[in-house]
Amino acid sequence: MTQITIRRPDDWHLHLRDGAMLAGVLPETTRHFARAIIMPNLVPPVVTGAQAAAYRDRILAAMPDGADFTPLMTLYLTEDTDPNDLAAAHASGLITAVKLYPAGATTNSASGVSNFENVRAVLDRMAEIGCPLCVHGEVTDADIDIFDREAVFIDRVLDPIRRATPGLRVVMEHITTSQGADYVKSNDKDLGATITVQHLVLDRNDMLVGGMRPHYYCLPILKRGSHREALLAAATSGDKRFFLGTDSAPHPTHKKEAECCSAGCFTAPNALSILAETFAAADALNKLEGFTSLHGPAFYGLPVNQDTITLTRQAEPITWPATIPAGSETVTVFDPGFPIHWNVT
Template structure:
């Protein structure tokens, strides 16, 4: 017996496409299901100016297969040298939809991020003035802070002071991983949203470490205790307009993951929508999947919902997903939830 679920075509509000051969390989995996995505700017070198964002957008569109439709929503990488007027001009032109804050050293290719937040005050004030959202990688990088506490400390030391100093700034807490973050979002009355990844709804830190290290479950922010995973599930499936999908799908070739100093990131673009259907069904909240994946994100970014739809089909036989995506740089392992999934996106 089959079951179908038709949704407004979803968007991904946090996506890594990389560049070059990797871009060519992974872009179709997102464009197959998603209408738009917020594109992360942490290339090497990072995308810090409007001209660089325009050039990157052209490379993305050039890599898009002719039979697919997809809109990349560009962002700028915030540095201590970012020019407020360049940011404002890029936003006014329609080129960018957000600016990304990486605390220096927090994750992949974040060395150019912010250390002294006073040096970006003028940019944040300009963004508040024009209504441009700030996307935050919400972790501190102080060596005395335990890696599992970085998000909670970021809220207290960085995010809340920024929001108090610039209350009109619209902020997205990206890839939240703790009950602390979910509770903070709920405690605020305006200008704050949060993305939640697919993999943080499925794995906790035991999945990474128990029975041997699982490099393809290693991500940043790192997965936390089970109580936090359950809090994320509650937030994502609640229908609350402040929570929406940002996969943080982050491709790395297998040798870079399976090494003595493995890269952080889970590649979920290929099977996110079936995985989410499974999660929302387990929680008894399938009726809220469309809000999380297709409606709440456009609402926060003040964009229209996609006019198209997709249909998910649940069958008695387990769905088959590719184990790897092949690029000219090397293979990329697709996120494996560790259990059978019976949902698939209809062709």
């Protein structure tokens, strides 16, 4: 197969940042994606309905001319979140979900949750109104190895939360382990998971062997090759509980290429091309539309996009700019480290 046409995809986990960075990176998403779940971890974070509305307005103001794109807003869950404000924002259609960051887990997560008992009432209200919880699934305890944080989170935090809050719809965002995939597959309802591009095509050897490659450093961190294989099997299985969330996370190049580098991979420009290459190599190109365009809307109760995109396999590898401008800075585009032949046409 050298060409495939699919429903226009959505991105169920996206960082757009703000200001000049927002203006620089937004066109890279709107070119291919119809909708995206927008992460709220700005500084300060988006914690109220009014702040979500203001952020949505800034995104819409930065849209390229002629773009057809809908930002799906979220609130950042804190131990002070007002359940009534959250419920009103959800009822009005302003927000699509709420994001849970364990305090200190990743970029701009200092305002996240330390004591999960303090958000019990909010989670109960979310279950009552059908508002999904998007989870960054890692513990941050100093005694837990960084490569084990996801598996421990499932046992210590996520499973107890779900047992205590029946009916709460949860998205395990950017799963990175076989344990994460197995946990999703062991649950019949109210649980889904997003998978990123980098976790489907890279493992920790790609990041570390021969020298540290900072543009492959993300959180949750890349894991063993066996975990990557488990994620690829889940993504290409056709199981509706798994769908695309790129977690495309732009940082200025100088902050990535630093002694203590920022965490995140900027995959928005080439995510779909890399996925087509990966699914084709796995003899699963017929599963690509489900993963990118069908499963996510089904979980969130939203209609499937009616327009389509076409991916065409070219004889020569495709190239992208090494960086894109964002105000006075640049953002480095993710390079998977192998030739990509599939182009969005």
